[in-house]
Amino acid sequence: MLQSFYTAFTGLTADKTWLSVISDNIANVNTIGYKAERAVFEDLLARSLTTFKNGAPVNQEIGGGTYVAATVKDFSQGTFMNTNNPLDLALDGEGFFMVKDSAGVTYYTRNGEFRLDANGDLINMQGMKVQGWMLDENGNLAGAIGNINVPMDMNPKSTTYVAFDEPSNLDSRAAFIVDNPNTADVDESIFNPANSLTYNYVNAVTVYDSLGNPHELDYYFIHKQDTSGNAYWLVYASLDGKPVEIPKDGSNYAFLKISFKTDGSLDTTDIKGFGAVTDQGTETLTESSDSGEFTLSTSPVVPGSLGDVTYTVGTVTRTLYDDGKGNLIDKDTGDIRGSIDYSTGKIYISELANNGSTDSITVASYQTYDSTESTNALDPKQIETAAVSLNNGAAPMKLSFNILNLKQVASDFIFYAEQDGNSKGDLIALAVSxxxxxxxxxxNGKVKDIARLAIATFKDKEMLVRKGEGLYLPNMQTFTPVIMPGGVISKVRSGMLEMSNVDIANEFINLITAQRSYQANARVITTDDQILQETMNIKR
Known part of the structure; x- marks a missing residue:
């Protein structure tokens, strides 16, 4: 008789535990990343007796009640809540985010409420560091898993590489540049940036020095034809007006000579330097009449190569520089005081014309070029240039050109170039793919891949133990989870959070069931008490 009291009591105890599990689930209906728990009931056996009648077993089994043997976590996917915060992350699929505390312990969580701290480290709401791989300049995983740090600014990077990429095209229908007999004073067959008749196209790309200063890299394209009728192009490059020369076979060349195959693709066997450059020394020039005109002893002149031009007006000494576009600029005032015709080597100084005297100027240096070309071909993927000195304190710039994707078909001229430099930039936004x-x-307009999140999964997720605050730890510290980058077993949803997967309707049904079960077990105890009372009354 007394056994039934204790049997019913086990039911009360189990139902009380079940109610605790249900109330915990309901309480966490708004907890981000929470996974519902389910109580697992198992029966208790008070005694079991087996007898045999006519050789057949007869069992007599009296149960001792029930108990909650375990709780099982429901790891099914929760619904997503849109937050519009790019660092709020949700996992669409299997796995857990990895976070590490200050003691070096790694926890696992489905709660993706992350933010950046003052040092740029990605952390969760408890200040734990989110784990992942930092990426190198090419976007590849660099090193082992560790803390994710987002730089608050980007250091300037000097341009070292410029590539002509698709759909860059040189129009095969472009006219050949030849001397125009109708303008006897100008030879269009000799390149001159100041004369648009001496080239077909010009375009520019912005590059950066070691201090992050922008510079204009100009490309001039000149369509030519040799004596055999073969077409080719000359490409001249200048950096802020200074020539960008191509060293090959012991000489520097002013131009790049390129040819194309009959299908319009680049002829990689016929890419050479053209126009060997010669450095000329200092020259003092005197005008032949009071016209302000002076003529260098040798031409044609490499545009932008003219050194300082100095002369005296009264008691004032002027110093002019060549801007690479045919203008001579006063270094002190920035005024245009003269010009140079690169094809003829003629220099004109406006304030020295018709001033009643025969003046002289000194040219510190200049470069000329001829019509020779390099013996050996250049690699179209890596055409190295000579260093160009800058006067702003930055390191000289040495570039590498990649023209492999340049083509020539009967279509309009298209210029598209990429370069690898940048100015200094401050962090303005984050996104997670x-x-x-x-x-x-x-x-500065740059978008850089900083890091990639690490996602962990377990062969048996039930080995995970809740540690509160949405965190889990494996119940065996030596157990190693399966770790892989995000996107492999689950997609990372940015601007969203995974809500609790608690089903309120189901929990209310469980709540009603637990309540009725508790009442029924209580009634068993009441009934046992009444029967025991009747038994006591037999004595009367």
């Missing part, structure tokens, strides 16, 4: 790559946007 579906494969867990954290992308930082900086004020």
């Amino acid at each position: 579906e494969d867990g790559v954290i992308k930082a946007t900086y004020s």
